[in-house]
Amino acid sequence: xxxxxxxxxxxxxxxxxxxxxxxxxxxxxxxxxxxxxxxxxxxxxxxxxxxxxxxxxxxxxxxxxxxxxxxxxxxxxxxxxxxxxxxxxxxxxxxxxxxxxxxxxxxxxxxxxxxxxxxxxxxxxxxxxxxxxxxxxxxxxxxxxxxxxxxxxxxxxxxxxxxxxxxxxxxxxxxxxxxxxxxxxxxxxxxxxxxxxxxxxxxxxxxxxxxxxxxxxxxxxxxxxxxxxxxxxxxxxxxxxxxxxxxxxxxxxxxxxxxxxxxxxxxxxxxxxxxxxxxxxxxxxxxxxxxxxxxxxxxxxxxxxxxxxxxxxxxxxxxxxxxxxxxxxxxxxxxxxxxxxxxxxxxxxxxxxxxxxxxxxxxxxxxxxxxxxxxxxxxxxxxxxxxxxxxxxxxxxxxxxxxxxxx
Numbered sequence: 166x167x168x169x170x171x172x173x174x175x176x177x178x179x180x181x182x183x184x185x186x187x188x189x190x191x192x193x194x195x196x197x198x199x200x201x202x203x204x205x206x207x208x209x210x211x212x213x214x215x216x217x218x219x220x221x222x223x224x225x226x227x228x229x230x231x232x233x234x235x236x237x238x239x240x241x242x243x244x245x246x247x248x249x250x251x252x253x254x255x256x257x258x259x260x261x262x263x264x265x266x267x268x269x270x271x272x273x274x275x276x277x278x279x280x281x282x283x284x285x286x287x288x289x290x291x292x293x294x295x296x297x298x299x300x301x302x303x304x305x306x307x308x309x310x311x312x313x314x315x316x317x318x319x320x321x322x323x324x325x326x327x328x329x330x331x332x333x334x335x336x337x338x339x340x341x342x343x344x345x346x347x348x349x350x351x352x353x354x355x356x357x358x359x360x361x362x363x364x365x366x367x368x369x370x371x372x373x374x375x376x377x378x379x380x381x382x383x384x385x386x387x388x389x390x391x392x393x394x395x396x397x398x399x400x401x402x403x404x405x406x407x408x409x410x411x412x413x414x415x416x417x418x419x420x421x422x423x424x425x426x427x428x429x430x431x432x433x434x435x436x437x438x439x440x441x442x443x444x445x446x447x448x449x450x451x452x453x454x455x456x457x458x459x460x461x462x463x464x465x466x467x468x469x470x471x472x473x474x475x476x477x478x479x480x481x482x483x484x485x486x487x488x489x490x491x492x493x494x495x496x497x498x499x500x501x502x503x504x505x506x507x508x509x510x511x512x513x514x515x516x517x518x519x520x521x522x523x524x525x526x527x528x529x530x531x532x533x534x535x536x537x538x539x540x541x542x543x544x545x546x547x548x549x550x551x552x553x554x555x556x557x558x559x560x561x562x563x564x565x566x567x568x569x570x571x572x
């Protein structure tokens with residue numbers, strides 16, 4: 166198996182690229198954040214972000230095929246004479262032209278002797294379908310009060326702006342906050358109003374759930390109303406909910422209760438494509454996250470969950486508090502982003518029913534990092550590239566490491 170070293174100083178982007186290479190090419194892709202010690206690493210290929218290299222002579226000491234990653238940046242005149250392969254354009258496609266011939270180097274004789282009875286156009290189609298957008302996301306935390314519902318409604322609102330057919334399913338029995346956060350009155354019927362006989366039959370479930378769905382703009386919400394009996398589903402019939410949601414939405418967001426405390430939470434975590442772990446930057450939450458990950462290692466049914474986990478650090482204070490980046494490193498999880506504590510924003514949303522996401526909000530970066538798809542022009546609006554400020558005046562595009570790679 167070939168080994169590829171990816172050197173990118175942004176852990177989120179680097180991790181995503183390594184996952185893509187592992188899945189599409191079956192290589193062992195490893196991430197390094199800088200060039201430190203790379204000359205001693207044994208690998209078949211190195212993909213190096215160009216701005217990591219101060220002195221090109223350093224690359225002479227690296228054994229293996231080298232490609233320099235420029236992304237959307239133009240290649241400087243001084244670099245055009247370099248013999249290293251230059252990767253330009255958006256990730257992940259710009260690396261394909263480098264890796265595909267590299268992985269075929271040792272397969273010439275085999276390709277001549279062993280032929281697949283398989284149309285090549287079909288093979289290309291299947292390969293291209295491996296890297297697909299996420300269709301279901303759970304918002305979860307081992308602690309309460311960290312902002313799971315806040316995260317859920319922000320992501321739903323941004324998905325709506327990106328013209329994604331999005332559904333938001335509330336499963337926390339403690340309180341029904343989703344509709345209130347979105348500026349709508351509480352529902353009279355919810356998911357916990359459905360009786361066991363309804364859950365037991367997928368067709369019956371599909372017919373009954375339509376009456377409890379609430380629409381807020383283009384967002385469809387399946388609420389909870391905190392009935393005395395709670396949810397009537399079990400491990401077998403909760404699949405009715407997943408089947409219905411997949412038939413209705415291109416993206417389903419699940420707002421889960423804290424802790425692994427009920428059938429619904431466990432079932433949703435198992436079923437979704439991605440789990441956003443929401444946490445505050447405190448020692449208490451850090452301890453809870455570490456204990457949860459340890460539990461996942463020790464219990465066989467939970468062992469695959471950490472592969473789906475992405476960390477979102479919420480309510481980050483201006484001073485004090487743990488570093489979100491250090492939290493992610495210590496937990497070994499990709500960091501989707503960090504959200505600063507903003508009392509005025511939450512007051513407008515929760516108490517005054519004025520839910521607006523500013524064009525420079527960190528929530529937009531989190532949404533973009535999650536690879537949820539959507540209309541390209543709408544995503545440009547989400548990033549604040551067109552005017553949505555006072556008077557419709559276009560705001561200056563914020564540049565950063567992410568904008569180097571993505572449209």
